Amino acid sequence: xxxxxxxxxxxxxxxxxxxxxxxxxxxxxxxxxxxxxxxxxxxxxxxxxxxxxxxxxxxxxxxxxxxxxxxxxxxxxxxxxxxxxxxxxxxxxxxxxxxxxxxxxxxxxxxxxxxxxxxxxxxxxxxxxxxxxxxxxxxxxxxxxxxxxxxxxxxxxxxxxxxxxxxxxxxxxxxxxxxxxxxxxxxxxxxxxxxxxxxxxxxxxxxxxxxxxxxxxxxxxxxxxxxxxxxxxxxxxxxxxxxxxxxxxxxxxxxxxxxxxxxxxxxxxxxxxxxxxxxxxxxxxxxxxxxxxxxxxxxxxxxxxxxxxxxxxxxxxxxxxxxxxxxxxxxxxxxxxxxxxxxxxxxxxxxxxxxxxxxxxxxxxxxxxxxxxxxxxxxxxxxxxxxxxxxxxxxxxxxxxxxxxxxxxxxxxxxxxx
Amino acid sequence: xxxxxxxxxxxxxxxxxxxxxxxxxxxxxxxxxxxxxxxxxxxxxxxxxxxxxxxxxxxxxxxxxxxxxxxxxxxxxxxxxxxxxxxxxxxxxxxxxxxxxxxxxxxxxxxxxxxxxxxxxxxxxxxxxxxxxxxxxxxxxxxxxxxxxxxxxxxxxxxxxxxxxxxxxxxxxxxxxxxxxxxxxxxxxxxxxxxxxxxxxxxxxxxxxxxxxxxxxxxxxxxxxxxxxxxxxxxxxxxxxxxxxxxxxxxxxxxxxxxxxxxxxxxxxxxxxxxxxxxxxxxxxxxxxxxxxxxxxxxxxxxxxxxxxxxxxxxx
Numbered sequence: 001x002x003x004x005x006x007x008x009x010x011x012x013x014x015x016x017x018x019x020x021x022x023x024x025x026x027x028x029x030x031x032x033x034x035x036x037x038x039x040x041x042x043x044x045x046x047x048x049x050x051x052x053x054x055x056x057x058x059x060x061x062x063x064x065x066x067x068x069x070x071x072x073x074x075x076x077x078x079x080x081x082x083x084x085x086x087x088x089x090x091x092x093x094x095x096x097x098x099x100x101x102x103x104x105x106x107x108x109x110x111x112x113x114x115x116x117x118x119x120x121x122x123x124x125x126x127x128x129x130x131x132x133x134x135x136x137x138x139x140x141x142x143x144x145x146x147x148x149x150x151x152x153x154x155x156x157x158x159x160x161x162x163x164x165x166x167x168x169x170x171x172x173x174x175x176x177x178x179x180x181x182x183x184x185x186x187x188x189x190x191x192x193x194x195x196x197x198x199x200x201x202x203x204x205x206x207x208x209x210x211x212x213x214x215x216x217x218x219x220x221x222x223x224x225x226x227x228x229x230x231x232x233x234x235x236x237x238x239x240x241x242x243x244x245x246x247x248x249x250x251x252x253x254x255x256x257x258x259x260x261x262x263x264x265x266x267x268x269x270x271x272x273x274x275x276x277x278x279x280x281x282x283x284x285x286x287x288x289x290x291x292x293x294x295x296x297x298x299x300x301x302x303x304x305x306x307x308x309x310x311x312x313x314x315x316x317x318x319x320x321x322x323x324x325x326x327x328x329x330x331x332x333x334x335x336x337x338x339x340x341x342x343x344x345x346x347x348x349x350x351x352x353x354x355x356x357x358x359x360x361x362x363x364x365x366x367x368x369x370x371x372x373x374x375x376x377x378x379x380x381x382x383x384x385x386x387x388x389x390x391x392x393x394x395x396x397x398x399x400x401x402x403x404x405x406x407x408x409x410x411x412x413x414x415x416x417x418x
Numbered sequence: 419x420x421x422x423x424x425x426x427x428x429x430x431x432x433x434x435x436x437x438x439x440x441x442x443x444x445x446x447x448x449x450x451x452x453x454x455x456x457x458x459x460x461x462x463x464x465x466x467x468x469x470x471x472x473x474x475x476x477x478x479x480x481x482x483x484x485x486x487x488x489x490x491x492x493x494x495x496x497x498x499x500x501x502x503x504x505x506x507x508x509x510x511x512x513x514x515x516x517x518x519x520x521x522x523x524x525x526x527x528x529x530x531x532x533x534x535x536x537x538x539x540x541x542x543x544x545x546x547x548x549x550x551x552x553x554x555x556x557x558x559x560x561x562x563x564x565x566x567x568x569x570x571x572x573x574x575x576x577x578x579x580x581x582x583x584x585x586x587x588x589x590x591x592x593x594x595x596x597x598x599x600x601x602x603x604x605x606x607x608x609x610x611x612x613x614x615x616x617x618x619x620x621x622x623x624x625x626x627x628x629x630x631x632x633x634x635x636x637x638x639x640x641x642x643x644x645x646x647x648x649x650x651x652x653x654x655x656x657x658x659x660x661x662x663x664x665x666x667x668x669x670x671x672x673x674x675x676x677x678x679x680x681x682x683x684x685x686x687x688x689x690x691x692x693x694x695x696x697x698x699x700x701x702x703x704x705x706x707x708x709x710x711x712x713x714x715x716x717x718x719x720x721x722x723x724x725x726x727x728x729x730x731x732x733x734x
Contacts, residue, residue, distance in 0.1 A: 002523060255467075259498070
């Protein structure tokens with residue numbers, strides 16, 4: 001098939017272009033390294049630079065069960081390496097410790113906290129209770145970690161308490177229908193759930209401990225920025241690749257190809273196929289290089305990773321081709337391609353995570369190839385997700401690729417047949 | 419009588435409001451070198467592009483080896499070889515890699531392709547440089563590989579679009595010799611150029627094209643007979659402030675002068691006997707304050723034919 005010959009020729013010529021190689025391979029690795037070094041705890045030996053012994057002061061003025069829960073969790077064996085917790089009774093004295101630089105964070109559990117959250121009477125309304133955190137403004141990592149731990153504890157308590165209330169209330173309401181035996185549940189459930197709470201919290205603690213460990217891995221910025229830069233520079237090279245059809249038109253090789261007995265459809269498919277092959281090579285080499293240079297793990301699902309890489313390249317090359325069909329010349333294609341790659345990079349999460357965004361920013365982000373690719377790659381590399389967990393992203397990337405290819409081929413044909 | 423291998427019939431090509439080619443018709447016989455001679459923008463390349471199936475004629479058709487360029491483009495592409503004006507090669511590939519790629523685009527492969535690559539490299543004299551990247555070649559060498567690509571699949575007719583543009587005289591001479599050699603071996607060639615000397619040296623027949631129309635067609639002898647026995651005088655003139663129109667009026671009234679015009683600082687005069695009128699013309703110019711800087715005299719040629727037909731010099 002002549003399309004394959006054209007695709008291979010394009011790949012060969014691109015690989016011999018030293019300037020292109022710098023853009024394809026060196027730039028993403030260098031920029032990833034720079035960003036990684038700037039934002040993360042980076043060391044090239046592969047072991048993470050540990051975050052340990054964060055100085056935390058706990059001021060627990062609550063005499064109830066919940067204050068005890070917070071205290072037990074924060075001083076638990078599981079967090080012993082991470083947190084160096086000192087208990088104090090005087091909040092003002094504790095805050096002075098921060099000012100003096102002796103502590104990074106003060107956690108304050110006010111008096112009556114448990115009574116507010118767990119009222120004595122079953123079904124009674126729950127008050128608003130607050131755990132306060134005081135932090136050193138110059139410290140960035142420690143407050144985030146402590147806040148994250150406290151949020152996990154609070155979320156667990158809220159869930160259990162809410163479930164207890166709802167169950168009791170609903171059982172009472174349905175007593176007339178369900179009969180007196182079930183109605184007794186209204187009395188029993190809160191107690192049971194309240195007792196279960198401690199077990200639940202313990203379980204949450206175990207979960208949390210492991211999450212703290214994972215969170216530490218997330219601090220390795222390479223795990224995010226290498227895929228981010230790989231997708232970002234892939235978009236550039238895909239637009240450049242698509243533009244090469246205009247370069248060939250300009251240099252006379254495309255018209256010459258059209259004087260050979262080669263159908264125009266095959267010529268266009270070959271050109272797009274060449275871009276696709278280059279994209280695959282680029283991504284593959286970047287993955288290998290980051291694996292060996294930065295000891296970066298690309299997850300445990302090789303089929304999932306392969307699928308996402310292939311479909312990302314498919315979607316990006318299709319988009320590049322489609323955009324090129326709307327441009328008048330190489331210069332315009334260059335400007336539009338670079339602009340789109342930059343905007344897609346920013347919106348799609350190549351520079352910073354977009355998973356938490358909401359509203360119009362989230363919608364705009366989801367219109368980019370980068371976003372779907374980054375979502376899937378983050379799942380694979382950071383969360384060690386399996387094949388089945390990235391199928392939504394894979395389907396969307398496949399759809400983008402299919403639609404853009406199907407539109408670009410006839411548009412190119414219309415452009416070149418005069 | 420030789421067989422007609424190409425027959426262009428009333429070819430037209432419009433680009434928006436521009437009529438690039440307007441009713442061009444000619445035949446090319448097998449084994450012939452036929453030149454389309456005309457200035458830049460005359461419609462030579464557009465005509466060649468229609469014959470190469472790159473452009474669809476707005477009106478008219480052409481039959482090549484019996485196949486219509488409109489309806490049987492695939493069959494036409496099998497029998498034509500195209501040497502475009504641009505160096506249509508991949509500079510990052512070696513000459514051999516380029517030839518291999520283009521050969522495969524013509525459906526060739528294996529031993530046949532290797533043999534043809536060796537043969538065409540021999541024809542253009544670049545066998546010893548085949549493993550070097552095309553980007554390292556001189557302009558003339560690139561042009562020769564450009565020709566080699568067109569010869570790979572042994573076409574029945576070779577289209578050459580200004581193949582000597584922008585190269586040194588030595589390379590140009592080599593290319594012209596190659597074309598003559600190929601023709602002697604039986605290859606039919608359609609050659610476009612704006613160099614009168616090339617058309618005159620290579621072609622059995624010449625079509626003169628201007629503003630999209632074929633304005634004359636025939637052998638060189640037939641064409642020069644159209645001009646009659648006029649000589650052409652090119653007189654270099656110094657004098658931006660001279661009244662050119664006044665001088666032309668006086669010169670054209672000189673006995674024996676057929677026509678006079680100014681082109682790029684030179685006065686071009688067609689006369690029955692250039693020697694006889696030269697003295698009078700120079701005298702008129704002196705009277706008008708124009709200083710003669712140089713003088714060149716030509717006997718009837720294709721340049722004169724073009725001038726005779728259009729009133730303009732061919733190089734413009």
